[in-house]
Amino acid sequence: MSYRIGVLQFEPKFLEMERNRKRMEDLLSPVEADLIVLPELATSGYLFQNREQVIRVAEDAQTGSTAALFRKLAKAKSASYVIGFAEKDKGKFYNSAMLVNPDGKIFVYRKTHLFFEEKKWFEPGNSGLNVFEAKNGVRVGMMICFDWIFPESARTLALRGAQILSHSANLVLPWCQQAMITRSLENRVFSITSNRIGTEKNDGNELTFTGMSQILSTKGEILTRCETSGECVKIVEINPEEADNKLITEFNHAFLDRRPEMYER
């Protein structure tokens, strides 16, 4: 199966929801693809200073303005999108990503491993690490940013059948893009890391995001990578079924060679 997967890298402006949604729409409208991954908290920006700001930007995953925009785009472009957003559900807040399909269905992942001050604003994700069907039934395992440093995240998604890892990110540490090569390789899955760019400041903190959004093959090859700055849309054509072949050598299988009875949980 030929499948066009893509990554969008841009700079969300802090709390400027309308502007950010418009920018994503403008960038995505001319692009033809089957699945495109966008950054973490792409609608709101990242560096919250208080709970009121979170309340201001958080949305319902099914009925919010972001859901409406991406449903419209998904239908018009016949594409699936993964986009990071601040989610509000029953009075609680999550750092989430939604997978929006051409048929209008939306699946939600809530970040399992929160980074740094996110712990002040968001609940630890309670959705679990799940695999969902995107356009044409391609199986996408959703993770968000800091989930990368726990090998169990990608492993769990791969063992549950993911062909592609969607990895919406706001990366500030220097290691992730390289480490994702290991994640793709050890699990024999494609991975799409969409990172943001730019700098955010508040009273005590300043964060610069590292860009270098990338798409990796099941063998950890860099199929495409953006620069450390600059908006960027990249599309590559893959065959998702390559991820169903877990042979590393004719004698070695990435999953069947595992010996879970010997592993610490």
Next chain:
Amino acid sequence: MSYRIGVLQFEPKFLEMERNRKRMEDLLSPVEADLIVLPELATSGYLFQNREQVIRVAEDAQTGSTAALFRKLAKAKSASYVIGFAEKDKGKFYNSAMLVNPDGKIFVYRKTHLFFEEKKWFEPGNSGLNVFEAKNGVRVGMMICFDWIFPESARTLALRGAQILSHSANLVLPWCQQAMITRSLENRVFSITSNRIGTEKNDGNELTFTGMSQILSTKGEILTRCETSGECVKIVEINPEEADNKLITEFNHAFLDRRPEMYER
């Protein structure tokens, strides 16, 4: 605590046990360190063609000539050594590594994940992934070569208290040295990958080993690395207790932030 850890890279000659032991002894005799890691199957070479060759080189871990040599060296140099060898025990054969301490004690690890044709010659390791005390009580988790591609190997050793991963290897694939950076980083442990050099051939196969033996910090920094060819001994001074600090940021702990109930086993 100041602790000198080292790596030895050399070229074992196939089936030339006496020569290989002599070469290791000559290379190690002038070196001062607390712990030195040597390659996988360092006594025998790698590319077996039949069971008879394995029988010829396999040794008892406690009473063999290799044990005797490294006990002598460990006492004389007041150092711990990890060395890969073909082990014979109760009529079965294992791709093993022994940790030899200055007091003469020997601990054995049997490779958990066998690579390629090793499956023809060796039993899958039944020792489990264990942590042992080397000189001065420093905690060493032993793994061998292909164990690297399964994140559960290093993870298990780190969760069981390893401060340093000893990684005896005969690497032929291009990914491991980079992937070990992820292993050190995600587990906040030092790692010592000792790889061999040279080429081995038999009827159908030819393998070139990739050298680049390396020592990594708990943050995945390359403290030292050998070239892709050439014998090489490198020593660096570390504080093993750095590995007991699992904080990634003031809000994030590599182990306490894990959510095992969400992970697939």
